[in-house]
Amino acid sequence: MRIYNTLTRRKEEFKPIKEGEAGIYTCGPTVYNYAHIGNMRTFISEDLQVRALRFLGWKVNRVMNITDVGHLVSDADTGEDKMEQGARREGKSAWDIARFYTDEFFKDFKALNCADPDVTCRATDYIKEMIDLGLTLEKKGYTYVIPGDGVYFDTARFPDYGKLAGKSHIEGIQEGARIEANEGKRNPTDFAVWKFSAPGEKRQMEWDSPWGKGFPGWHMECSAMAMKHLGETIDMHWGGEDHVAIHHTNEIAQSEAATGKPFANYWLHARFLVTGDMGKMSKSSGEFLTTGLLVKKGYDPLAYRYYCLQTHYRKQLEFTWEGLDAASKGLERLREASRRLAGAPAGGKPAGKYLSDFKAALEDDLNIPQALACAWEAARDEALPAGERLAFLKEADKVLGLDLFAAPKAEADLEPELMALVEARAAARKAKDFKRSDELRAELAARGVLVEDGPGGQKWRRKPS
Ligand SMILES: [Zn+2]
Known part of the structure; x- marks a missing residue:
């Protein structure tokens, strides 16, 4: 399989660490609110990657985290913890907020036919691992303390800092960081390894550490959990494109500073879902589009999956209601065509030509729009025996995840x-x-x-x- 590696900025043949196996880490949701459908586009892309690899015969181990502490409102590691913000908004405890939105997230995740990760891990269950990682960094001289604030990673001490995003991105962050300057930081790109609870303040989520009571910096959790479950170097690391410049850049810096080894061999990023009038979709702008809202409006959640399948994950996808209507119709027509074949004599072999085209599409940097086109062609190809087309569509649906043979609603x-x-x-x-x-x-x-x-x-x- 060839995949586009953000780190090298080109398509590369995927070479695993262990023959025939793929260890994949995917950054999970911050569970302080519902996930919007833009977030879900990334999870669908990751699901397709996992399904495609399995379909092609790989043994996949996918790890996904749940961020339930430490993700601050500002990328500069200042401002409120999103969990405490959610708790204040809803008059519940941060722990209740985390539980509630984790459950809601998995409802959406399942409704969109995303297969369960092999390992799902919550940040609050890995505080010790994060502290240990911080201690290693401290011992190696990568950290410094800002009194009353926290323990920070000194990005100037990591020579390759910013290699994932490119130098111009880092300069952009430095520009932006000057505006919300944290006076104590040595460099604008430095980030928190551990944040102290404010003096006299009792946080809902806080732990003792060798540096004082507080909570881990957001980036720490992914490094600690990925290394715990997948080893010091992992095959693939996935996330949304918004993670490139800061979150993944910082994961690389702290992991590689600690181990002296590459953290992930392949970095993959799904581009954003945008809405024409709102631009980048976020929870703070305009209508808050969730999977639940689509269902409330009468859409099959898999119509949204179909919508995503039509565009390559590395292309920006514009969301419109008209587009979703068209996707609903497209999905229903493909299902009708599949159901018509369902009565065909069983035991057919999957149509060879379509199967090989389908695999070739998956192997070409997860070209799902092309794979979907194969399914359509096979569904329509009346020159071919129905049994072969039926067998192929059943195979294709293992990756597409569209429930092609579901009974009509x-x-x-x-x-x-x-x-x-x-x-x-x-x-x-x-x-x-x-x-x-x-x-x-x-x-x-x-x-x-x-x-x-x-x-x-x-x-x-x-x-x-
Ligand atoms: Zn992450």
Whole structure:
């Protein structure tokens, strides 16, 4: 398999540390709020990588962390801990917030057909490992203390600092850091290994350490947990593109300073999901788009997965409601085509040509849009025996994860009479005949169908019985 390595800025043949095996570390969510669908795009990309490797015969060990402490509001290691911010926002404890949003995250993760990681680890369970890593760095002379603030990593002492992001990125950070200057730092890029609890303040999450009571710096957890579960050098490290310049750059610095070995051989990054009017999607701007919101609007979560599958993970993806509507239709049509084949005589071999094209697409830096195109071609290729196409689509779905053979949703079977009312309401609304559209909505509600208006137009669902 050839993969694009952010570290070398080119596609490379993937050479594992251990023959036939791939150890993959993927940065997980910070569980202080719901994950937005932009976050989920990264998790879907990682899931596709894991599924593709397994499909191609690799033994994969995927580790994902849950950040439940230490991720501060500002990248400069200042400001409030996001967990404590979440706790204050909702009037709960930081521990309750962590539990609640971890559960919510995995609901979305599963709804999008992301396979469970082999190891899921919470930062708060690895405080000792993080302290040990900090002690190693201290012993080797990489750290210094800012009294009343914390223990910091001196990035000037690590000669390759910033190699992942490139020099211009680091200069950018230095520029930005000057604005929110931390007077005690030796270099603007220095980052916290351990933060002290403020004097006289009792934090909800704090631990004793050789340096004083406090909590670990955010970057520490990924290095400590990745090395604990995958060894000092790992095969692949995944994350969103926002992690390149700071989080992953700092993971590399502290890990390699501690061990003297490369931390990860291949660095992979999924690009952002953007919305036309809002730009980069974040929790602080505009409508907060979550998997749950899509479901509430009547979408199949796998329609969003399909939406992501249409664009290569290294290309920015623009989210629009129209695009999601089109993805819903595309997915349903592919499922219909697959279901029609399901009655074909069993025992067919997967169509060889399609299977080899499909594998070639996966091996070319995870070219999922191409792999999806193979599935479509096979579904439509009536010259080929149905049994072979059926067998191929079953194989392809192991990677695509679209539930191609799922039974149609009950909602898809709305009686023609009710469907006609739904369509009449959409037409009335389009004509700005709001009186009529309200009447039709009421009539539909009386007959068990709820209609909701959103930016993507009208959505309907059956009233839960
Ligand atoms: Zn991380």
